[in-house]
Structures are given as structure tokens and as C-alpha cells.
Amino acid sequence: MDSRAPGRPKVVADSADKRGTILRSARELFSDRGFDRTTMRAIAKEAGVDPALIHHYFGNKNALLVAALQPEVDAKTVFSGITPETDAPGEIFVRRVLEFWETNPQQRARAIALLRVAVTHDEIAMRVRDFFLGLVQRALGDVVRSDHQDERYALVVSQTAGLAISKYILLLPDVANAPIEILARRVGPNIDNYLFSDFDG
Missing domain, CATH: 1.10.357.10 (Tetracycline Repressor, domain 2)
Structure with a gap:
């Protein structure tokens, strides 16, 4: 029996790859269009995923922006x-x-x-x-x-x-x-x- 909440996408085996693809697509679109003109649907289309998967990983566009652009500093x-x-x-x-x-x-x-x-x-x-x-x-x-x-x-x-x-x-x-x-x-x-x-x- 599937215990997921209604509407929540199934996390597939290559979830890390999909998450990385979403982040790369978000960086490109945020860079090309700016934050306000970039939609979650456009990012999903660019990444080749269901928009619900982006919400599952990141919650909202604000959180996605920070995840995509946050510098990687050790x-x-x-x-x-x-x-x-x-x-x-x-x-x-x-x-x-x-x-x-x-x-x-x-x-x-x-x-x-x-x-x-x-x-x-x-x-x-x-x-x-x-x-x-x-x-x-x-x-x-x-x-x-x-x-x-x-x-x-x-x-x-x-x-x-x-x-x-x-x-x-x-x-x-x-x-x-x-x-x-x-x-x-x-x-x-x-x-x-x-x-x-x-x-x-």
C-alpha cells in the first residue's frame, strides 16, 4: 500500500540525478530570465520533470532559487x-x-x-x-x-x-x-x- 500523501510524487531511484537536473535548469533560467519572470513550470519543462517533483524537493520558488544559487563553500x-x-x-x-x-x-x-x-x-x-x-x-x-x-x-x-x-x-x-x-x-x-x-x- 502506498503511504504517500495524495499528489506527492514518488521518489525514483535516480532522485539525486533529477534533483541535480532541476538545479541546473533553474540556474540557467534564473540567469536568462531573472527571478520574477522564471516560473516553476518553465523550470520543470526545462528539466524534463513534473512540476510536483520540484515542490517535493524544494517547496517553493524562493527555496529553489537559494538552493540553485547558494555558493558551494567548504x-x-x-x-x-x-x-x-x-x-x-x-x-x-x-x-x-x-x-x-x-x-x-x-x-x-x-x-x-x-x-x-x-x-x-x-x-x-x-x-x-x-x-x-x-x-x-x-x-x-x-x-x-x-x-x-x-x-x-x-x-x-x-x-x-x-x-x-x-x-x-x-x-x-x-x-x-x-x-x-x-x-x-x-x-x-x-x-x-x-x-x-x-x-x-
Whole structure:
């Protein structure tokens, strides 16, 4: 007897392949048409699947967008070596972030696309926020002070996202054209301040 809820598609043996096909099709259509003009039905047609299967895997279009465009960052690898004994961890963190974006243009493009859409879509903004907060926590969790940690992480995200927007979306010349080492030296102390300074009040 089939215990699935009515209307819920059967998960086939090649579900991982179908999920990957849906994600690839979604990336292409979101890139070509933009978020608002891309429908779930169009993605299903492009992927050669029933639209119900997309809802089964991802829930709604907002969740699908985040799944399709969320950068694939191995935080343990990218931020390895940042420990309580590390001098100027903020500078190292900023350098590693920028080096990752510069050497992984496809991942950078995904992050930029997410940031663009998040500005006008609350649910996507929430999911993007959670992604970046999780990334910062994994990168700096070993060095951050034990008090006010949520606030410290949030401030680091604000600095990091602001840097990404300034460099890759607004294209502010003094930021967009600056060498990574210069930006790391300029911005890194702000990160250290968020990580270690006394928070009064």
C-alpha cells in the first residue's frame, strides 16, 4: 500500500540525478530570465520533470532559487588555520573570502545573484542571511569572544556583505579595483574589532 500523501510524487531511484537536473535548469533560467519572470513550470519543462517533483524537493520558488544559487563553500578548507593563536584573524578572513570569490567566478556569480534578489524578497533575504551567518560562524567560531556572539557574527556578516556589494555590484572604483591585500589590511581591523572588542550597553 502506498503511504504517500495524495499528489506527492514518488521518489525514483535516480532522485539525486533529477534533483541535480532541476538545479541546473533553474540556474540557467534564473540567469536568462531573472527571478520574477522564471516560473516553476518553465523550470520543470526545462528539466524534463513534473512540476510536483520540484515542490517535493524544494517547496517553493524562493527555496529553489537559494538552493540553485547558494555558493558551494567548504568553510573548513577555505578558512583553515584561523585559530585563537592567529594574529589579525580579521585580515586573514577578509583575504580568504576575497581570494575565494576571485578564484571561483561561478560561485561569486551565484552569491551576487542571491544578494541582488534578497534586496527585494524577504524570504530569500532570510535564507541568504542564514547562509552567511552559518559561514561566518564556521569560519570564526574558534576565535570570537564568548559574549554577544550573535551580535558579533551579525556585524561581521554586515561588513562582509557590504564589501561584496561594494566590490561586485556597486563597483565602487576604490574597492572594485583595489588589490586583495590592500582590502584585507583596510577591512580586517574592523572584523577584529567585532570579534574581540568590549561591547558596552
